[in-house]
Structures are given as structure tokens and as C-alpha cells.
Amino acid sequence: MAIYYSSTRNADRHMSASQAILKGLADDGGLFVPSEIPKLDVSLKELAGMSYQQTAYEVMKLFLTDFTEEELKSCIARAYDDKFDTEEIVPLAEAKGAYYLELFHGATIAFKDMALSILPHLLTTAARKNDVKNEIVILTATSGDTGKAALSGFADVEGTKIIVFYPKGGVSPIQELQMVTQRGENTCVVGIRGNFDEAQTGVKRMFNDRAFNELLGEKGFQLSSANSINIGRLVPQIVYYVYAYAKLLGEGVLSECEPVNVVVPTGNFGNILAAFYAKRMGLPIAKLICASNENKVLYDFFETGTYDKNRDFILTSSPSMDILISSNLERLIYYIAGDDADKNAELMKALAAGGAYTITPGMREKLADFAGGYATEAQTAETIRSLYEDTGYIIDTHTAVAASVYNRYRETTGDLTKTIIASTASPFKFTRNVMKAIDARYDGLEDFELADELSKIGNVKVPQAIEEIRHAPVLHDNLCAVEDMPVAVTEFLAIE
Ligand SMILES: *Cc1c(COP(=O)(O)O)cnc(C)c1O
Numbered sequence: 115m116a117i118y119y120s121s122t123r124n125a126d127r128h129m130s131a132s133q134a135i136l137k138g139l140a141d142d143g144g145l146f147v148p149s150e151i152p153k154l155d156v157s158l159k160e161l162a163g164m165s166y167q168q169t170a171y172e173v174m175k176l177f178l179t180d181f182t183e184e185e186l187k188s189c190i191a192r193a194y195d196d197k198f199d200t201e202e203i204v205p206l207a208e209a210k211g212a213y214y215l216e217l218f219h220g221a222t223i224a225f226k227d228m229a230l231s232i233l234p235h236l237l238t239t240a241a242r243k244n245d246v247k248n249e250i251v252i253l254t255a256t257s258g259d260t261g262k263a264a265l266s267g268f269a270d271v272e273g274t275k276i277i278v279f280y281p282k283g284g285v286s287p288i289q290e291l292q293m294v295t296q297r298g299e300n301t302c303v304v305g306i307r308g309n310f311d312e313a314q315t316g317v318k319r320m321f322n323d324r325a326f327n328e329l330l331g332e333k334g335f336q337l338s339s340a341n342s343i344n345i346g347r348l349v350p351q352i353v354y355y356v357y358a359y360a361k362l363l364g365e366g367v368l369s370e371c372e373p374v375n376v377v378v379p380t381g382n383f384g385n386i387l388a389a390f391y392a393k394r395m396g397l398p399i400a401k402l403i404c405a406s407n408e409n410k411v412l413y414d415f416f417e418t419g420t421y422d423k424n425r426d427f428i429l430t431s432s433p434s435m436d437i438l439i440s441s442n443l444e445r446l447i448y449y450i451a452g453d454d455a456d457k458n459a460e461l462m463k464a465l466a467a468g469g470a471y472t473i474t475p476g477m478r479e480k481l482a483d484f485a486g487g488y489a490t491e492a493q494t495a496e497t498i499r500s501l502y503e504d505t506g507y508i509i510d511t512h513t514a515v516a517a518s519v520y521n522r523y524r525e526t527t528g529d530l531t532k533t534i535i536a537s538t539a540s541p542f543k544f545t546r547n548v549m550k551a552i553d554a555r556y557d558g559l560e561d562f563e564l565a566d567e568l569s570k571i572g573n574v575k576v577p578q579a580i581e582e583i584r585h586a587p588v589l590h591d592n593l594c595a596v597e598d599m600p601v602a603v604t605e606f607l608a609i610e
Contacts, residue, residue: 117179119146119345122448123459131178132240135346138339144459145343145444151394152176154356161356162364166203167194169357170350177349185239193232197221199578204354206361209507212520214537215358222292223540223579225385226263228354229347234271236346237338241273248336251607252276253320255313258289259434264340269298277302277603279313282593288561292579295586302606303590306599316599326600333609342384343441351388352395358534359397368532373400375533379516380404380412381435383442385536390446393483400531405519406488407432412440416486419478422470430491431547432512447473450480487519494518495551502552508572510539511547541568542580
């Protein structure tokens with residue numbers, strides 16, 4: 115059955131999956147949602163015998179219905195290959211009675227790789243299907259993680275170029291090193307003299323500058339974004355929840371139809387929304403536990419029914435979750451409003467105008483599947499330390515937020531349902547905070563010394579992503595002022 119996509123703010127216009135992937139965001143500022151959430155059409159038992167790639171096909175074919183079998187399988191094969199350091203792609207590790215779903219075995223050792231490994235292939239396939247002749251130019255502003263994952267995903271993908279802007283001095287030394295050593299003729303990394311917000315505003319301005327876009331069009335280029343609201347990022351994220359469940363079923367940890375809880379360390383609400391979709395597809399998920407750090411705007415929302423971004427922004431040790439506007443939440447709002455685009459548009463208007471909105475009691479009732487929690491910085495560090503001391507297993511700061519929230523959830527509710535915790539980054543990506551949590555004296559070491567020490571005490575190999583940057587040559591040393599960002603783009607594209 116064909117699935118179409120319409121905006122969360124206007125139900126009237128429909129487009130195919132490939133068109134929605136190409137567009138990213140609807141013209142009215144809304145997010146694309148499928149005309150229905152399809153049910154899995156193979157049994158979990160059958161899925162239990164499948165590889166990650168086969169599972170990916172079974173899930174994605176139901177959403178991306180205008181892709182042919184050959185196209186989709188080719189995208190999947192090119193994405194989930196030996197860029198991942200394990201054949202399983204997403205292994206599960208048990209520790210203290212919870213199952214950690216390790217989403218960090220890709221090229222940049224964080225969960226963004228799960229979607230950004232395949233998005234470039236979905237995008238170029240979508241362009242071909244829709245007779246787009248222009249070369250696609252990805253523009254991204256990054257505060258650290260997304261930039262490297264996008265660079266790595268798009269590097270050397272034919273028909274694309276990627277330009278990443280980051281605030282010079284505003285990302286961690288490891289993050290900067292990861293980006294400026296990026297290989298690939300089609301990649302460009304530019305530091306800007308400004309902060310992340312200015313970098314992001316500069317990118318948005320280029321997307322909205324008609325004359326600039328016309329100029330690019332004349333030269334055979336068109337801009338696109340690798341933003342986390344793209345359905346080409348959301349759909350691949352559903353796969354690993356299905357895969358994890360089937361795997362546990364196959365291993366006899368779960369019996370047929372036994373429900374599981376899922377805990378997700380949340381920022382933009384993309385990862386947990388994918389778990390919600392998996393549940394709607396028929397996966398036996400009981401609670402969806404949304405874990406926040408001290409930027410607990412989502413926790414407050416689940417507690418009170420009011421989303422209010424008017425608060426101080428807190429810098430935490432889990433920076434990828436330091437977010438006050440969780441863009442993907444809009445899709446959930448649309449569903450709990452009863453697939454009502456007008457109602458959702460009204461709430462989003464309130465968010466844009468006053469930074470807050472309140473849902474109706476009827477909508478709140480539909481949130482019963484969700485539980486919200488948050489962890490303070492001290493609780494996060496304590497969770498890393500105690501899990502390490504009790505089991506030897508070392509988790510990163512983002513995953514620790516989830517584990518901490520889960521521990522309190524289990525204590526206060528007595529809910530002993532088996533639980534999958536989304537483990538979103540390798541501890542080697544946030545080495546300093548992880549090692550400091552285990553023992554304060556580690557703070558005296560250099561970054562790479564810390565990685566070696568982590569490897570020793572955790573008995574895990576230093577990942578390739580870290581080894582690579584130890585000695586890699588710096589290939590990008592561009593620095594520009596915020597107002598010169600368009601010049602950096604035209605220079606890279608060799609446009610006069
Ligand atoms: C992006 C990110 C998150 C948050 O995921 P969302 O889909 O934005 O909720 C959590 N942890 C890590 C390590 C991330 O990179």
C-alpha cells in the first residue's frame with residue numbers, strides 16, 4: 115500500500131516519500147508525517163532470524179513506498195557495511211538487568227551515524243527518481259556531533275557536496291579534530307568567528323536567500339539539509355528498535371509478545387519518536403521513557419502538559435541533549451491532537467510567538483505510553499561510576515542520563531518489565547566527563563591519554579574513529595566571519 119506524506123500543519127498537500135526526503139521540511143514550516151503508520155508485515159519470529167540489513171529492508175519498505183526493492187536494498191547495503199565495527203551493527207549489552215542497545219558502532223561513534231550513513235543514499239536516489247539534475251549541496255551548522263556524522267555520511271557520495279560550519283573555539287578539541295581531518299573531495303569544513311547560534315542563523319539565511327539559491331541553480335547546484343526532522347533520518351531509526359526486540363526474542367530473553375520498556379536519552383525527540391513509531395507498527399513496547407538532562411523542558415511537558423522553552427539554557431556534560439526546542443515533538447503533538455493539522459499549527463504558532471503552549475486534557479490522556487524523567491549532572495556522573503564499579507561496563511554521559519532516569523523509574527513505579535536503554539554514544543566520544551565521573555584525578559590527563567586509560571580500565575579497544583584522528587593531517591583550516599559564509603560556499607563550489 116502506498117504511503118504519502120503531508121505536513122503536520124496542513125493536511126491538504128501530499129507527496130511521495132522521495133519528494134518528502136528531498137524537501138526535508140514542508141513549505142509551511144511543518145514536518146512531514148506518513149498518511150498512516152504501517153504495521154509490520156512479517157512476524158517477529160521471522161525477524162529474529164534476519165540480519166540488520168534485512169530487518170532494515172522490512173521496516174523501511176513500509177514507509178518509503180515509492181522506492182523500488184532494488185533501490186532500497188542498495189541504499190541499505192551501502193550504508194550498513196564495514197563502516198560499522200561490528201557485523202551486528204547494533205549489539206546489545208546487558209548490565210544490571212537492563213539491555214543497552216549500542217547505537218555507536220558507526221564511523222563517528224555516536225547514534226547519529228545510524229541515520230546519517232543512509233540519508234545520503236536515500237537523498238541521491240530520491241533526486242534521481244524525481245529527475246533532479248542539480249548537484250545536491252548539504253549545508254549544516256554544528257555544535258559538534260552532527261557535523262562530523264554528516265561529513266562522514268556524505269564524503270565521496272557522488273552527486274553531493276557538503277559544507278559544515280562550526281563555531282571556532284565552541285566545540286571540543288576532539289570534535290574539531292574529527293571534522294578538520296575529514297577526507298573526501300566533496301567535503302568542506304569552515305570555522306566561523308561566532309557562536310553556534312550565529313552559525314545556524316547564517317545557514318538559515320542562505321536557505322532563505324532567493325537570489326543566492328537562484329545563482330546556485332544556474333550553476334547546477336541546489337541546497338539541502340541533513341536536519342534531524344527529515345523523514346529520511348527518522349525512518350532508519352525505527353529499524354534498530356525492531357531489530358533489538360527480535361534479537362532478544364531469538365535469544366530467548368523475551369517470549370513471544372512479551373512487552374519491553376524503552377528508555378531514550380532525548381534532545382530533539384527524534385530517537386524516541388522512532389521508538390513510538392515502532393510501537394505503532396506493532397512492536398510490543400510498553401512504556402516509552404523519555405530521559406532529559408538538566409534542560410528538562412520535555413520532563414516538564416510530560417508532567418504538566420505545558421511546553422515552555424522560556425528558561426535558562428544549561429550547558430551540561432551531555433551536550434547533544436542541551437536543547438530547548440525539541441523539533442520532532444511536533445509529530446507527536448500532531449498524533450495526540452488526533453492527526454489534526456490545524457490544531458497542531460495553532461500550538462506551534464503559540465510556540466513561535468510566546469515560546470510556550472499547553473495541550474488539552476484529551477491530548478494528555480493520549481500520552482499514557484510515555485513517562486518522563488531527568489537526571490542532574492551529579493546523578494549522571496554517579497550512574498557512570500556505580501555501573502562501572504558494579505559491572506565494569508562503561509557508558510557515556512548521554513546514556514548515563516537514560517540509565518539514571520531508568521533506575522529511579524524502576525524504584526518509584528516497581529515496574530520490572532524488561533528494558534532496552536538506547537546507548538547513544540561511545541564513552542570514547544565524551545572521554546573526559548566519563549573518566550572524571552569514575553575518578554576525579556583523571557582530569558589531569560590529555561585527551562588521548564584519557565582514551566588509552568579508558569581502554570585499559572574498561573577492557574575495550576580504542577575505536578577506529580579515535581585512532582584515526584590521533585595522527586591524521588588537518589585538511590581543513592578555513593576560518594571566516596559570519597557575514598562571509600555565503601562567500602565560503604561559492605568559493606568551495608568554484609562559482610564566480
Ligand atoms: C543527538 C543525540 C541525542 C539526542 O537524540 P534526539 O534524537 O535529538 O532526541 C542523544 N545522545 C547523543 C549522543 C546524540 O548525539
